[in-house]
Amino acid sequence: MLPKYIQNPKIKNALLAFCSRKYTLFSSPMAATEECLRKTLTEKVAAVEAQGNAVRALKAGGAAKSEIDSAIETLNSLKLEKAAAERSLLGGSDSREAFRQAVVNTLERRLFYIPSFKIYRGVAGLFDYGPPGCAVKSNVLAFWRQHFVLEENMLEVDCPCVTPEIVLKASGHVDKFTDLMVKDVKSGTCYRADHLLKDFCNDKLQRDLALPADKVAELKHVLATLDDLSAEELGAKIKEYGIVAPETKNALSEPYPFNLMFQTSIGPSGLSPGFMRPETAQGIFVNFKDLYYYNGNKLPFAAAQIGQAFRNEISPRQGLLRVREFTLAEIEHFVDPQDKSHPKYPEVADLQFLMFPREEQMSGQSAKVVRLRDAVSKGIVNNETLGYFIGRVYLFLTSLGIDKDRLRFRQHLANEMAHYAADCWDAEIECSYGWIECVGIADRSAYDLRAHSDKSGVPLVAHEKFSEPKEVEKLVITPVKKELGLAFKGNQRMVVEALEAMPEKEALDMKAALESKGEVEFQVCTLGKNVTIKKNMVTIQKEKKKEHQRVFTPSVIEPSFGIGRIIYCLFEHTFYTRPSKAGDEQLNVFRFPSLIAPIKCTVFPLVQNQKYEEVAKQISKSLTAVGISHKIDTTGTSIGKRYARTDELGVPFAVTVDSTSSVTIRERDSKDQVRVDVDKAASVIREVTDGQRTWEDVWSTFPHHSSASADD
Structure with a gap:
């Protein structure tokens, strides 16, 4: 205040x-x-x-x-x-929960979003967006298209939500897209096991001020290695810490895997299994060949998709942050693995923002402000293209209204990284729930295209033609599937994939070890353990041959945006309260930038007067003509209350008609007003909402207006 x-x-x-x-x-x-x-x-x-x-x-x-x-x-x-x-x-609230509840109450009361199927008591993890929520979401997606699809000349696609099983089998989702679940042994209520352990550790660290140093280190280590724990290890920790069902305090079952995809069947026979897609990316990968042709058989290029995704969350919580149906906006940027430079990288290289590399996380340090150029040049960020998209994501989120001091880019720890990934960073936004992953920016190497090539038999590759034939030396890794099958049985495929995805240096080290020792320990991330590879299980050798072109599988840089999560964090970052004119209550305000405000402008006749209402209609028509979303309020309510109502919706500007020749324009956060001729009102609003001029410029250009009623 x-x-x-x-x-x-x-x-x-x-x-x-x-x-x-x-x-x-x-x-x-x-x-x-x-x-x-x-x-x-x-x-x-x-x-x-x-x-x-x-x-x-x-x-x-x-x-x-x-x-x-x-x-x-x-x-x-x-x-x-x-x-x-x-x-x-958090505005003097007694707790984060109190602040959060104030935000959520306002959002639900003003119909930004509400629980789905409310009259039937709702379904956990499903929400409806109301009129202002739809408008905010639409504006965020429109800006996403402008900022990424248009400015980067991306190819946009729209693929079905229903996906055949074979596609998700190839991508690994059918076998691996699982979370470990536990049940209340008496009530049968299900919980996600890692969330219970994570909540226990965080709560202990935050609330127990007298915790010994060795216990603090132990709990932090558990949090850091949570993704590495097997079902048995996770179950052992839950028992060791005495974790029970949150509501009933009953004992919990042993953890067991639960696949998060919604299963369905395609067609009336039920013989063609399918799933509701858990991400939009696979639709882009399977269309790579056609998109590459459409792009003139040239790399690099990017394809983008906005659409619904579905995950059958075990125990949805945290409102819009963890839901069962949500909107994703994903980009797959295909690039030559031998050249991951980006021509526009210098445009973002000097940006400075909070970064949290894995070394700082493991040593217990905090995120620090780092210049992007330094992170890339030191190898903290793997390559220029990945760095470029990190910079573009930063600009996108801060332009929406996300507080730059509550935004950080956290690098995945080694135990979080897929075995095929070269590097991965999450854009995390701090809200009342803590730091929330909202955007993932990953270098996924060539894994996805190779997986679909192997499963479908269709080569998803790119070509680089040589001006004259070249003699090239290639490293060829050939797993002996028969021997691997005998040794690893049902795990054979995961071992084969890990061997084929080995970087060249690791493969050459394995070759030397096999020749000298006959066997070597090899980590298979998807199995979560090391396996013993013997000399008869794989052939690694370099071969020389003349080639007229280079045929290769492109690498993929993937920024993936959780739109609902971004919007919820935006709600919290822009929410504040201020006293009413009488000082007897706190008024809620959403400080939305004009870019994403659900309504850009309101038009108020000061009093119910035919002449003023005609002027209001004239201004409304002009605003419609220049594409400005607005609302007319001709109720007899006091002007102060009308201002308060629209401030609570985050409307940045209000036009008050108090004469037939000129009107006042009020800015939401300062509550300052200027006087403008009626025929100029719409153009001024358009210029300031489109970013062609600032409110400071308007304030210095037009006569100021003061009114007691304007001071809510």
């Missing part, structure tokens, strides 16, 4: 001018205040980490008990200060 003295117009305007210079990424002085609170919280987090390290060092060094106790007392005080800073950042 802004102090009362800021309501003085002179002080308020001076502060606005200051903020427009100092905090150019924010739309109001309150956002600048949030920035200060965010910096304070960052300092407190760093202090807690430093003091925690100091306590551990004292214990390791055998310091006196009094010295250790004093250091622990300081650590606990710093943790309390950190918690207070978090509460301040």
Whole structure:
């Protein structure tokens, strides 16, 4: 809340001018205040980490008990200060939950979204978007198309949601797209096992201030290696920590795999099995050959798709963040594996933002601001094209209104990476639920196209023609499937895939080890363990031959956007409250940028007057003609209440008709108003909502208008 003295117009305007210079990424002085609170919280987090390290060092060094106790007392005080800073950042709420509930209540009451099938008590993990929610989603997707499809000249496709089993068998989803599930042994309620363990560890770390250093390290190690745990190891941890069913406190079953895809059948016979797609990417991969031809048989090129995806979540929670049907926007950028440079990389290379490489995660450090150019040149980010898309994702999210200080790019740990991936980063956004993965940006190597080539028998390859024949040396990895089948039986295919996907250096090291020792230990990520490969199971050799062209399987850089998750985080990042004119209640405001606001403008006759209503209709017609979404409110409600209603919908501008020759235009966050001729109102609104001019420019161009009723 802004102090009362800021309501003085002179002080308020001076502060606005200051903020427009100092905090150019924010739309109001309150956002600048949030920035200060965010910096304070960052300092407190760093202090807690430093003091925690100091306590551990004292214990390791055998310091006196009094010295250790004093250091622990300081650590606990710093943790309390950190918690207070978090509460301040959430608008003075007692907890993240209270802030979240205020946001969710507003969203549901104003029909941004509601539980699906509400009159039948709903279904967990399914939600309907109401009118303003649909508009926000539509605007986000329109900007996504502008920012990626149009600016990058991508090929957009639209593939069916129903997918034949053979396609998802080839991609690995039928066998591997599973989560480990546990059941309440009495009620039968199902839970995702890793989520229960993750929640237990996080809760223990956050709430138990006196936790010994060795226990803190143990819990952090469990969190870091969670994706590596087998069903048996996960079950053992759940028993060790005494984790029970959250609602009933009953015992839990042993973890067992559950495939997350919705199964169906295609056609009336039921003999053609299929699934509702869990992602949109496979539709692009199976169309690669035709898309490559459409692009003139040239690389690189990118294909994009927006569509629904379906995952039968075990225990949906966190509102829009974990649902069973959702919208994905995915890009598959096909590139020569020998040249992953990008011609537009210099345009983003100097961007600086929070990055969280795996080394910092494993050593317990925090994310730090890094220049993208440095991350790529040091090899932290694998290649230029991957770096380019990380930069473009950053620009996309911050343009939508995501707070840059609550956005970070986290590199996947080794245990999270698929065996075929060269590198993978998640754009994570912080909200009241913590850090949420909203965009994945991965270098998937050539795995997907190879998998579909093998299964379908259709080569999904690219060609580079030589001006004259070349003698080339190629590394050929030939798994002996008969011997592998005898040794690994049902796991044969996963071992074969892992061998074929080996990088050249690893393959040559294996060849040397097999020749000297006769066998070698080999990690198969999809099995989650090492296997013993013997000399008779694989042939690795280099062959020389003359070729007129190079035939290769392209690598794929894949940015994948969870649109619902981005939108929910956007709701939280743009929500704030301010006092009513009377000061007896807090009014809700969504600080949406004009780019994604559900309604760009409202038109209000000041009072119910025929002449004013005619002017309002005239302005409405002009706004429609220039494509500006708007709403007329001719109710007899006070102008202050009408402003408050539209502020709660995030409408950035309001036109108030109080004469037949000129009107006022009000900006939502500053509540400042300017007076504009009736025939210029629509063009001014169009220019400022389209980004052709700023509100500061409008404020300096037109006469200012002050009205007590404007100060809600």
